[in-house]
Amino acid sequence: MKQVRIQLPDGGKADFPSGMSAREILAAAGWKDLENAVAARVNGNLVDLARPVTEDGNVEPVAANSKEGLAILRHSTSHVMAQAVQDLFPGVKVAIGPSIEDGFYYDFEYSDTFTTEDLSRIEGRMEEIISRDDSFERREISRDEAIRFFRDRGETYKVELLEDLPGDVAAVSLYSQGGYVDLCRGPHVPSTGTIRAFKLLNVAGAYWRGDEKNAMLQRIYGTGFGTREELGDYLTAMEEAKKRDHRRLGRELDLFQLNDEVGPGLIIFHPKGALLRTIIEDWERKEHLKRGYDIVQGPQILKGDLWKRSGHFDHYRENMYFTEVDKEIYGIKPMNCIAHMLIYKSKIRSYRDLPLRYFELGTVHRHEKTGVLHGLLRARQFTQDDAHILCTPEQLNDEIKAITGFVDDAMKVFHFEYEVELSTRPAKSIGTDEDWEMATNALEQSLKDRGMAYEINAGDGAFYGPKIDFKLKDALKRKWQCATIQCDFTLPERFDLTYVGADGERHRPVMLHRVILGAIERFMGVLIEHYGGALPLWLSPVQARIMTVTDRHIPYGQEVLRSLLEAGVRAEGDFRNEKLGYKIREGQNQKIPFMLVVGDREMESKTVSPRQRDGENLGAMDVAGFAGLVRERCERNE
Ligand SMILES: [Zn+2]
């Protein structure tokens, strides 16, 4: 009888009959906690626990609470959801049902719309299927047979998927549980009973294959976890996230508007939003000057030829907008690199001039699909804190280290934790092996020099060079892409950038593209959600609101307002003829850090009595004293 030689958890090896299931081998090999396993990894491949093992090597359990395990659990739940939907809504066709970052979805063709009541009915039916504990059975059939099978059932989307498979795919796998059959590569959990905690969340329209020319399908989103407790925590966090939704807070705090009359993905900043933005931008300018950057500014539109030369016309055209001026095509910039290179090229550069660091709060336009637009977080016009650093290869390490230090400082200032990822050369890339190695080493070494922990995303770099991505973590533990550092040897080549080296010869500089906060709009959206609208004092567009008790206090209120504005405090007055309690409640809802009530006592003693947004009263003080307190707390970054 054929045997397979399998590595044991203790490092030893043992032989098992070929064809034993992964689950049986795991148990026989002495793996612990197998009741938490949802699948197995055989020589690196994820497979069903029931899958026979026929080759030597490694067999390991995949736990429900691991990243892969959770994805398998959630994806399996999407099969159960599809089964429930077809049970309850005969004639509904199924499209695809993958797991995603925080859950899963399945797309359905349904002539009506799924309502909230429908979702709870579907959940109920899913619970029934789960309690039956039907096993997920895999079988392989020929592609032609599968096409016939799904065609007979009217599952046109599955037929299309099968027909589009590459020509050399002869066999496909089907999975069934309790009479429901789906086309799927797998793996899945062993049986429906493995699913312990799930919740359907919402319904959204989605075009088949993401293409607007195709049929509009209905996507039901759901999530699942290994335990009910984890699910509960997630749902609580979601509720909290809804309360903090920056679009809602943007309205409530009167920061900005999104208006269909203007167009999707285009933001109008109201006075307070524009002020918040200005505070962040002022911080950016100050910090960049401090670190030896030059502030520059390029035009919004540049002639088409430049975009051809940069490669954007070939590789990025669909995301760009174009316009015509004097019968000539101009591209509206989606990136700020070109003007910065033209500044570099305006003079002969010597190695002594380098590094050059050009910084621009660069407003760019990118044609994002309407489906992905999301308030400030994903817009069609946004402003990046963009810089391009041109340096010699020898300077690369120090420059990257300086940027990682900059990012670290910025994250501390805004009170964010973050994670770092290094993305290396992708399969499709340009440039020489030496260039890639030099750049990747420089990025990695500078992280090591700083003692920064990082993960490697193999093959996830840009086609023109490797990069470091920083993901900040907000108060709800959500991750957001902010800073990136990208190495680029291609653009200096395309634009023939050179410097004269110590040897008197011409050399090619290396270019770094980098952002620190990323898009200012997006960063503002993250900030608003991170703080639930209660921004730190130094970022608050309104730091203090003066509130009169009655109309006779208005002249004194105005005097206080003038003094505060002169002292540099961002203040405003609420002199309406309203009850004080009402004014204070409104100030609290607006998350104003200080409310200054002025009544008889304050007027007579020429003082103010600041009340913090958390309700604490600081007692009477004169106006200069209050201005000093604001200044001090801003400096302490409270
Ligand atoms: Zn599946």
Ligand SMILES: [Zn+2]
């Ligand atoms: Zn760039």
